[in-house]
Amino acid sequence: xxxxxxxxxxxxxxxxxxxxxxxxxxxxxxxxxxxxxxxxxxxxxxxxxxxxxxxxxxxxxxxxxxxxxxxxxxxxxxxxxxxxxxxxxxxxxxxxxxxxxxxxxxxxxxxxxxxxxxxxxxxxxxxxxxxxxxxxxxxxxxxxxxxxxxxxxxxxxxxxxxxxxxxxxxxxxxxxxxxxxxxxxxxxxxxxxxxxxxxxxxxxxxxxxxxxxxxxxxxxxxxxxxxxxxxxxxxxxxxxxxxxxxxxxxxxxxxxxxxxxxxxxxxxxxxxxxx
Amino acid sequence: xxxxxxxxxxxxxxxxxxxxxxxxxxxxxxxxxxxxxxxxxxxxxxxxxxxxxxxxxxxxxxxxxxxxxxxxxxxxxxxxxxxxxxxxxxxxxxxxxxxxxxxxxxxxxxxxxxxxxxxxxxxxxxxxxxxxxxxxxxxxxxxxxxxxxxxxxxxxxxxxxxxxxxx
Numbered sequence: 001x002x003x004x005x006x007x008x009x010x011x012x013x014x015x016x017x018x019x020x021x022x023x024x025x026x027x028x029x030x031x032x033x034x035x036x037x038x039x040x041x042x043x044x045x046x047x048x049x050x051x052x053x054x055x056x057x058x059x060x061x062x063x064x065x066x067x068x069x070x071x072x073x074x075x076x077x078x079x080x081x082x083x084x085x086x087x088x089x090x091x092x093x094x095x096x097x098x099x100x101x102x103x104x105x106x107x108x109x110x111x112x113x114x115x116x117x118x119x120x121x122x123x124x125x126x127x128x129x130x131x132x133x134x135x136x137x138x139x140x141x142x143x144x145x146x147x148x149x150x151x152x153x154x155x156x157x158x159x160x161x162x163x164x165x166x167x168x169x170x171x172x173x174x175x176x177x178x179x180x181x182x183x184x185x186x187x188x189x190x191x192x193x194x195x196x197x198x199x200x201x202x203x204x205x206x207x208x209x210x211x212x213x214x215x216x217x218x219x220x221x222x223x224x225x226x227x228x229x230x231x232x233x234x235x236x237x238x239x240x241x242x243x244x245x246x247x248x249x250x251x252x253x254x255x256x257x258x259x260x261x262x263x264x265x266x267x268x269x270x271x272x273x274x275x
Numbered sequence: 276x277x278x279x280x281x282x283x284x285x286x287x288x289x290x291x292x293x294x295x296x297x298x299x300x301x302x303x304x305x306x307x308x309x310x311x312x313x314x315x316x317x318x319x320x321x322x323x324x325x326x327x328x329x330x331x332x333x334x335x336x337x338x339x340x341x342x343x344x345x346x347x348x349x350x351x352x353x354x355x356x357x358x359x360x361x362x363x364x365x366x367x368x369x370x371x372x373x374x375x376x377x378x379x380x381x382x383x384x385x386x387x388x389x390x391x392x393x394x395x396x397x398x399x400x401x402x403x404x405x406x407x408x409x410x411x412x413x414x415x416x417x418x419x420x421x422x423x424x425x426x427x428x429x430x431x432x433x434x435x436x437x438x439x440x441x442x
Contacts, residue, residue, distance in 0.1 A: 026309040032344050042308045142388055143276060144336040199400065207362060209331040211371045213323060214287040215316075220366040222340035226404045263404040265344040269366060271308060273288065273316065 023047065023060060025272045027234060027252040032265040043255050047187070048248055053102040054190040056249030059238065062106060063170035069098045069107065070168030079114055079161030084153045088122075090132045090164055097166075103127045106170040106238055106247055109134060113151020115160040120148040123171040125244040132166070135244030145175065145205040145240055173249055175203040175237040176221040176268055182232040185251045192235045192251065195242050200226045203237060206270075219270040225260040232257045234268055276338075276359065276428070277383040280329040284322045285372040291315040305369060329371040335388040337362050339397055342415060347405045354418045355387060356428055360435040378439075380432045385425040394419050 003011075024047045029040040048055045062068075069075075074095035077083050082094040090111055097104060103124075109132055110121045122134025139148035154160040178201055181194040196202075206221035219236070233253050239246025250270065260266060290310060291297065297307040297315055307315045341358045345351050353361070368374055389397070398412045407415070423431075432438075 024311050032348060034347060036348075042302065047311075143332060143334045144388065146335075146388070204336045205334050207331060207334045207337045207367065209329055209367045209371060211285045211287070211329040212327055214285065214321075214371075216288050216370075218367070218370050220337060220362070222337045222344070224340050224343050224401060224404065226401065263347050263401075263406075265340060265347075267366065269370075271288075271370065273310065 023056065023249075023272070023274055025236070025250040025252070025270050028269040028271075029231070029234075029254060029258055030267045030269070031258045031260060032267065033261075034263065038258065040254070040256060040258065043252060047250060048189055049187045053105040054245065054248045056247075058102070059106060059170055059173065059247040059249050063172070066168050067107065067170060068101070069104050069166070072096070072098055076165040077163060079156070079158050079163045081156040081161070083162045083164065084156060085111060085113070085151055085162050087150055088134055088136065090122075090134070090162070091130055092164075093130050095130050097127050097129050097132065099127060099129055104132065104166060108167045108169075108171050109164055110167065111137070111151050111162055111164040113153070113162055115154035116149065116152040118149045118151040120151060123239050123244070123246065124166070125239055125246065135239035135241060135246065138240075143205070170247070171238050173236050173238045173247055174205050174208065174219065175240060175246070176206060176219065176234055176270070177203045177237055177242070178223070178231050178234045178266075178268075180230055180232055182257070185233060185235075185253050189235075189251055190248060191242070191245060192233060192248065195235075196229070197242055198227070200224060201229070203241060206268075215275045216271050216273050218272070221268045221270070223266045223268075225264050225266070226262050228259065228261050230257050230259040231266060234270075236270060276333045276335075276385065278331045278333060278359075278363065278428075278432075279381040279383075280331065280363070280368075280372070280377060281379040281381075282327060282329065282372045282376040283324075283378055284320055284376040285327060285329065286318050286370065287321050288316040289319050291317045329367070331363065331367050333359055333362055333367075337366075339389070339394070339419070342419065343398075343401055343405055346407070346411070346415060352411075352414045352418045354421045354423070355385075356421075356423050356431040359428060360432055363432070364435070374436050377436050380429055380436070380438065382425040382428040382432070385423050385428045387420055389419070391416060391420060 120137035206219040210217040235251040
């Protein structure tokens with residue numbers, strides 16, 4: 001006998017476990033040693049579903065569907081004395097940036113310094129009513145997420161100050177971070193515990209690819225180690241470093257954690273199914 | 276570096292029917308990948324006619340680490356053009372299409388992203404790990420900075436993947 005829709009709804013209401021994701025990733029680690037190549041096995045991922053800004057569902061809803069903050073009065077600012085900039089902040093003392101809920105988390109702000117003719121963008125990781133904090137100011141021509149030249153605030157006038165615009169949607173999730181921490185991943189994770197931050201293992205932007213009208217896209221990230229490390233988990237992020245944090249929609253444990261010695265290369269392939 | 280790869284057939288990834296179990300040989304051959312909850316995706320071949328293509332953004336980070344990897348393993352100094360071809364052939368195409376199905380390649384922005392001082396500092400950081408001496412670093416820097424326009428990359432990739440009409 002078929003279950004009525006209302007019965008199915010009642011059953012689902014009682015079920016506290018989360019429905020499986022239709023957007024998910026799978027990971028493959030390949031290690032290149034001096035002697036040859038050790039290809040790992042493809043493994044199932046864990047798609048984070050924390051109720052909050054770092055989880056996959058919120059990131060995806062904002063990225064695909066515009067997001068809640070795209071046309072407020074101070075979403076852009078022409079250069080004037082109220083607007084100043086630092087290495088990781090943009091301040092507009094005359095602004096009223098939205099702060100309710102997740103605020104402007106994950107949105108991209110573009111800034112232009114008229115004094116030094118520098119155009120950059122940053123991923124907003126937190127904000128108050130007057131200050132946007134970004135992960136870094138990015139070079140607009142870098143495919144590896146390199147930092148750009150911070151625009152100069154020179155007098156803050158309409159000819160030498162800072163102009164900016166906050167874009168709708170969300171920054172992409174394209175950074176991969178790794179950790180030696182072996183605690184099993186959980187869907188409620190919002191960070192990668194003990195993420196490696198040494199210069200050879202800092203988060204990296206990979207090579208992105210997608211074939212028209214297919215169900216997946218792929219990231220490939222390459223690291224070369226200068227020490228001996230055992231990689232136990234990886235995750236994809238929406239910001240450049242651990243200080244900024246960023247969205248973390250996809251996380252994966254290594255079933256056979258590879259140990260790399262100095263000089264070994266890890267190539268991490270992530271396939272994201274968007275179906 | 277933005278690369279558009281035109282082909283006449285491509286792979287897509289569809290759910291494996293529930294009554295089918297992949298073998299270790301299937302997994303090793305890359306015919307299946309994990310989906311969710313123990314399920315699998317299988318690699319299928321599709322053709323959508325003219326206009327089908329794979330778009331790729333090859334990251335500079337992957338280029339420079341591929342150059343390091345090949346230097347360490349084979350003691351071969353790769354140019355950026357050669358590194359890009361290795362990344363496409365080894366890491367990108369196997370997921371999307373077979374190299375024999377390629378029809379054409381377009382490249383946008385071929386020039387190195389890092390300055391001489393930046394790329395030298397990068398290789399210097401790996402002197403001990405990769406066993407690089409001064410001559411090695413100089414050769415790697417020169418190869419990385421070898422002038423190459425988008426057209427040069429296209430010529431090289433067409434030759435590398437044996438695409439009809441290659442120079």
